[in-house]
Amino acid sequence: MSPFLAGVTWLIVFQCAGEAVVWASGAPVPGPVVGMGLLLAALALRGGRDADPAKPLGAAADGFARHLSLLFVPAGVGVMLHAGRLSDEGVALAAALAGSTALALAVAGLVFQAMVRRADRRDSGAGEMDRPE
Amino acid sequence: MTDEIFRLWVYLSATPLAGLALTLVAYTIAWGAYARSGFHPLANPVPIAVALVVAALAATRTPYATYFEGAQFVHFLLGPAVVGLAVPLARDLANVRRLAGPIAVALVAGSATAAASAVAIAWALGVSPATLLSLVPKSVTAPVAMGIAERLGGLPALAAVFAVATGVLGAVIGRAVFEAAGVTDARARGFALGLAAHGIGTARAFQVDATAGTWAGLAFGLHALIASFALPVVVVALRGG
Structure with missing residues (x-):
């Protein structure tokens, strides 16, 4: 079995596990997000060695990450066809979406950057800051 | 001649293949433009591919439900990707x-x-x-x-x-x-x-x-x-x- 196919199989198995948790708990979260958490826990338990890009899971996840944009095209088309019908409040909504997105990007980026840099300085004696790519 | 093309389109659009092919071709074109721009943020492939698909659907008067029969195979992969x-x-x-x-x-x-x-x-x-x-x-x-x-x-x-x-x-x-x-x-x-x-x-x-x-x-x-x-x-x- 090709490594990529084996990796995709694992991803779908974990998605199923995530959907099962959502179904059993009734939590209002998407199954794939829960599956992501379950996979992270499983990878951590096994010391992270399955995440290597040469291993099946690593190869499959990297393949999806590279062209994640493609997967949003079908939903994007549906949304664009729908968006054409809400024109009366269009300008106000465009301003609200653009303004709030810029603010959220700036606030999240600045807060995270300031705190991460402080943590880096605190930990810089203890060990490496970034894993080499 | 145009009549035959029309009949071919009617045949193809009745299968999910057309929606899938349209999605992949539109994305390939959008990705090519994105890569040529040096991955400039303004050339993001999502809105470009979406615009190409919307234009193609409008030109052929294809309803979204018909398109999605093919595009759902791409959409489905969002789950394992996440x-x-x-x-x-x-x-x-x-x-x-x-x-x-x-x-x-x-x-x-x-x-x-x-x-x-x-x-x-x-x-x-x-x-x-x-x-x-x-x-x-x-x-x-x-x-x-x-x-x-x-x-x-x-x-x-x-x-x-x-x-x-x-x-x-x-x-x-x-x-x-x-x-x-x-x-x-x-x-x-x-x-x-x-x-x-x-x-x-x-x-x-x-x-x-x-x-x-x-x-x-x-x-x-x-x-x-x-x-x-x-x-x-x-x-x-x-x-x-």
Whole structure:
């Protein structure tokens, strides 16, 4: 079995596990997000060695990450066809979406950057800051 | 001759193959333009591919339901792709654990900013209350945003439009905002893209830098988790108070 196919199989198995948790708990979260958490826990338990890009899971996840944009095209088309019908409040909504997105990007980026840099300085004696790519 | 082409189109459009082929061809063209621009944020492949597909559907008068019969095979892969965002996090697990504090604080600050500023700007410009409620979850991935809007008394379909528009906007304006605000750290840029622009922002982050992609995936997943629990509670508490 090709490594990529084996990796995709694992991803779908974990998605199923995530959907099962959502179904059993009734939590209002998407199954794939829960599956992501379950996979992270499983990878951590096994010391992270399955995440290597040469291993099946690593190869499959990297393949999806590279062209994640493609997967949003079908939903994007549906949304664009729908968006054409809400024109009366269009300008106000465009301003609200653009303004709030810029603010959220700036606030999240600045807060995270300031705190991460402080943590880096605190930990810089203890060990490496970034894993080499 | 044109009659034969027309009959061929009628035959092809009756199978899911046409919708699938259209999606892949549109994306290939959009990706080519994106790559030629040096991966410039304004040339983001999502809006370009979407525009090409919308134009093709309009020209052939194909309904969305027919298109989606083929496109659903691409759409379906979103599930395993989101699960796979755990893999880059596992590679950097020591740093994810070490930075748990910054992650929690930036998540709450960014999430609150996104929801509150969207509602405030729209309210100031006279947008109706039902639309305001649909704006609250706009920085969360579309399926979660629809669920949140429904529980708040907003419109799920409208919430999906706002979420996708926000994702595209964030991916397009991200670099300009980071440069203006002085956000230079790749981890912070990625985190902000995943938080404010969910999956489409995460896709952009991976195209820029592996580190940015890792942190975008984390912020995207955590935002979906906490928003689905916290946003409805916070909004109900604010309206009641």
